[in-house]
Amino acid sequence: MVFQIQPYGLQAMLKEGHRHLSGLEEAVLKNIEACQELSTITRTSLGPNGMNKMVINHLDKLFVTNDAATIVNELEVQHPAAKVLVLAGKAQQEEVGDGANLTISFGGELLHNAGELIRTGLHPSEIVSGYTKGINKTIEILDELVEKGSETMDVRDKDEVVLRMRAAVASKQFGQEDILCPLIADACIQVCPKNPANFIVDNVRVAKLIGGGLHDCCILRGMVLKHDAVGSIKKMEKAKIAVFAGGVDTSATETKGTVLIQSAEQLENYAKTEEAKVEELIRAVANSGAKVIVSGGAVGDMALHFCERYKLMVLKISSKFELRRFCRTTGAVALLKLTQPSPDELGYADSVSVEEIGGVRATIVKNEEGGNSVSTVVLRASTDSILDDLERAVDDGVNSYKAMCRDSRIVPGAAATEIELARKLKEFSFQETGLDQYAIAKFAESFEMVPKTLAENAGLNAIEIVSSLYAEHASGNNKVGINLEEGVCKDASLMKVWDLYVTKYFALKYATDAASTVLRVDQIIMAKPAGGPRRDQPAGMDED
Template sequence: MPKGGLLHAHTDATLPLNDVFDIVHKYGANIEICSTHPLTAENLDNGHAKLQFRPTKVPITEASTEIAASMLTNDYKPGMWCNYHQISALFKDSKLDDYIHAQMLISAKECYVTHNTMGKIWSKFSNCFSVLAGLLSYEPIWEEYAKRLVLNCVDDGVGYLETRLLMITEFFYDIECNRRLTRRDTVLILLRGIEAAKRTLQEQGKIEEFYGLKIIYCTLRFLKPEEIWSSMMICLDLYKEFPELIKGFDLVGHEDSSEAYTLKAYLPILLRFQELQLEEFGDIKVPFVFHAGETLGDGSPVDENLYDALLLGTRRIGHGYSLYKHPELMKMCKERGVLVESCLISNEVLRLTGGIGNHPVAALINHGVPVSLSSDDPAIFQNPILSYDFYTLLNHSTKTNLATLKVLARNSLTYSLMENPMKERVMRKWEQHWDEYLDWIVNIMAQVAGPQPAGVDVNSSSFKDKGKPMEVRLSNMTAAKTISSVVRSSLGPRGLDKMIQTSNGEVIVTNDGATILNHMAVLHPAARMLVELSKAQDVEAGDGTTSVVVLAGSLLGAAEKMLNKGIHPTIIAESFQAAAAKAVQVLEEISIPVQLDDRDALLRAATTSLNSKIVSQYSNVLAPIAVDAVKKLANEESTNVDLRNIRTVKKVGGTIDDTELVDGLALEQPVVTSAGGPTRIEKAKIGLIQFQLSSPKPDMDNKIVVNDYRQMDKILKEERQYLLNMCKKIKKSGCNVLLVQKSILRDAVNDLSLHFLSKLKIMVVKDIERDEIDFISKSTGCKPIADIEHFTEDKLGQAELIDEVHKNGAKFVKVSGLKNPGKTVSILCTGANNLVLEESQRSLHDALCVVRCLVKKRFLIAGGGAPEIHISRKLSEIAQGLKGMESYCFSAFSEALEVIPTTLAENAGLNPIAIVTELRNRHAKGEVTTGINVRKGLVSDIKQENVLQPLIVTTNALEQATETVSLLLRIDDYSISR
């Protein structure tokens, strides 16, 4: 999206850290590192070592090698400088790079847990800049940094940048590390980098997307007034030499710190700065663009910076978080055209707000205050240049749409410090790019939506253009592949999670493919086929719901290549089905037989399924429960298990560790105690009723007029007697526990009935759901009773004890010691909140399905991408023996299977090309169980690692995905049904 300009970002914290690392590795031989502690494993794990960098011209010698080696031991003297390349070479893994990376960014955990106060988070924030300053203060690094900064901005849709440049040049050196550079030198190097970026953009045909870069000169608000004045003089000297580059002046740093000066404290020099410009230039050429209102204060001295900034004529306000508390100041901003540079994510990370829902940006926009979105320090927050800030606002409210984003993007150019006619020219360019963006959206949506009704022949109810079956197929494939790409990042133990907000406001966090797709609003019929494919896999195997969709997407990509080569879709479909059949045969040959009494094998399969879930750390709790639950229902002769005979009772309270397999029956409804009835019954006789214990009601609504209190009294007595007789009949049967089905029309049991039942010492559990009746009946041996006249002793179930159990703040009813227990299982599932509880229940269901698969077909295969690589290799060998188009199709099918190991590697942060290549080599040597151990980040024997999965999960996924792709290939037209 063309986002216009980025008006508030600090130069040294804008470029993504991956790019910074790439540059530093290139010039690392001229960079030195020092630490406050030795770089031992313990210090790196505990985060004790604080690092700094600087350019160096010291050559690499034997002595420097010894010093570098000492840095990894307790012999190292803190503060001693060592060559970065030498230190890096001593680490055989990425541990040092990961640690340096962590020193330069703020993770979510640090933001919300480790540094959970404003003072702590600002301390870490300042340390990030300290580390970055040393890395960037070297001429070739600074030049390459400037180049990549421009290129990354353009790639993120940001065409114009007003960067806040804080020039601390104490350690800034030239390429030979012989001369300390001045601020003028750093500007010249920056300009060289910008010119290099322009040349690259020209080669890429993107030069029109870059509008320019300007500098807002900055200094720290902790300095004394005389030091600030010196910075102002340097700023004016730079403006005289670079008038088109230096466009503003600002004071930066933690505004709310006790060490920071307020604007009022600097007032004499700030006014003098303006007077000096008026005397020399006749106008203010370097206006103030102040940080102000970056505080939670209300009327505090720091909060008053907002007043002083406006009185000093600031052109814009950086952050302006507390501005919404001052209606008059908002009015002044609106009247004077003072834009607020709103930094949503920065304000959240730096503890001003708990999230976008509490951010005042909406209030500012609603009051007509000009606002633009900025990212402040995206590199430190692990964000791209500006996309996340726009995405965050777009998802904040249903009222936020493209029109809102357009206004914010346009504001970033309208209120920029560009001068006419340049601003007018840039605005025209941006409007053109915005229109092109809208056209692109329309085209993409048209592809996803498929052919429109406008192309329908009214008489035949089919499309007129029957000469374009290829377009129809490609439209279907595009829509289906879009669905596949949505869930691809969720595959495997390191897969990412999706947050889903349902239509009723419920929030779901999951990486389960079936759950994600089930909650998606999918319109395109081809895309819906992939949603149904995931559901089919869930029903048949219970696991592999993400894999089957990813596999289908890859097969569609392979089929598209075959179509583009002119191969007929029927040949492709038939060849793919033949390849799938061969693949299933190959998998069966390498499968490992398993017996139901081999509990360890069942546990390994259930654990493998759980390892890809959010709750994977609790697999040692959930896996045994899943295995034991299925084993209670199955025996050696069983060929299937009905999972409807396993009921999960969900209760908020405690942790997932408290989840348990209940010996007997568990009911999620608590005992009704409002009338003082019992909560514990020994030698229980259980009645399960489907009628109401409340006043009788006629089938039709009638109006009864009572005009005599004696008649009213008689009605009440009749009602009381009616209910008492019912309760006595229940007691006469011997029943002492009553389970009452929920009624949607009226109370299933009213207060008067509860009173009678309490007096008769009968425990009552009401609001039993209709779909629970069969399960309870089967579990307890009691028969559902639909009428009081049929309430007899022979319909009661019996148990040694029924008790209301209190566990971690949750209440449920436990039935134990059943006299005639049925083949059912109850599982009590617990969690700290509903989000965790729902995901735990979904994960447990998948584990149950995996064990059920082993009852249906008692074979296991290795996981970790090993079977896909093996059958890919086998199919490639078969393809070499085939002729014609079938050979091409078999090869394409075999290549498509590699999407599973490739995606597993990608999601684990590994190099997919290197990993898949190594897998091919190991399998070529006959190591057919070699796969990806994503937790260790290497290739190993997955069978030895106990990463095993049921054969039926993979074979079913192959067959179902191939069948779906074949169906899509055979479609060459649409028809709209009347």
């Protein structure tokens, strides 16, 4: 006879197969450990000398990058506490478009220091309270560090734009920023609307073409389509453009019908009427003044034959997102059916031509006149992974432009801001009474992570660099940062290394919020995973 012991406590309340972790050792410190692991991965990629990571995702796609947002996106982090840090990094990427690495690394450092405080006997709520005071004081000090006169800027002044963009691009492509920044700045300035606050990141497109090198990169007003024209006509100047979203072909009827043909003559006439109908439609388009037809679907052989006869160039764009951008570039209206377009529905381009670039035939739609709202940065490099990394650098540059359109204030870069914040917060912690002061002191210490990491990634002696930075800042030179090339401390304004205020502000804010969220958790209760066979992830979607 077997006695069944009845479950009691939490086991009786929850389903079988659940997991429950509680207390400092099991929940809080384990959470801190998981977040530390994540920040250790991203930390070595911080700054211009950051190392690359090779990530292979669940679809076997290879990423070689030092962009923290891409790394944590593709890692598929499972641990619930580490996911909070990942979300903070994603929020930073969406808000500012740069600084995700700082968010994750700084959040990890805050939690590492909190772990030390917990082991010395502080309660997590005291640490959270100290960290909250710390971030409020940090924002006050950050406002004082803003460079005088940077509140106002002309977003169409290329030199000012490049100055603010350099740090973001250099962190992804160190040594190439002098080539890339002017290109990105030009592209952004071309599509900047009258009110810069309405700048749309999607209007700066990137076309990646294998072959050539970085010096072959250029910028075009208009679009680059990475495929050939359909017919034999490959070039059109000063062309009006008709866009048909539904395809250029004879349309099938909605209902099924039966045609009874009794003689060969009737059969011949039947084929001729179809031919005549298609010719009539194409002639109507040609008579409207259009020289280029853009199809969103299939292009029928018969329709193509008549397009050739009426000297119409035919392009096919199967992606509806790309078709929308094309309409935005040329000012055309996409029509559903093949009908004669009215003059208002026609678009215009200075030239539409097919060119061969590095063995790839690409259709280039140029619009040199004003009024176009899309510009394209053509990137050239030898491999796909280099092109992807260049694209990420361009994205960061464009996002920085959007951020500076909203708030153009800048603070010294090259870890000068972080050391100054650490120094001022240390002084602030001595004025506090109570247990909060230990948390504020650790918060200040966390800022040392940035100069330490930058120095370590560049192969310099971190302790020497940090102590000489403190010495410089104590004597009143609060713009002194690290010159990574020479391995010495130097004025950031002379090196022209500036960071955007908004990037720092949101990165530190999100990191502190994430750390506080993790520290407030004292129990983890996981239900049993849902049963049934595990479904494979769907294949990667189009990035649009």
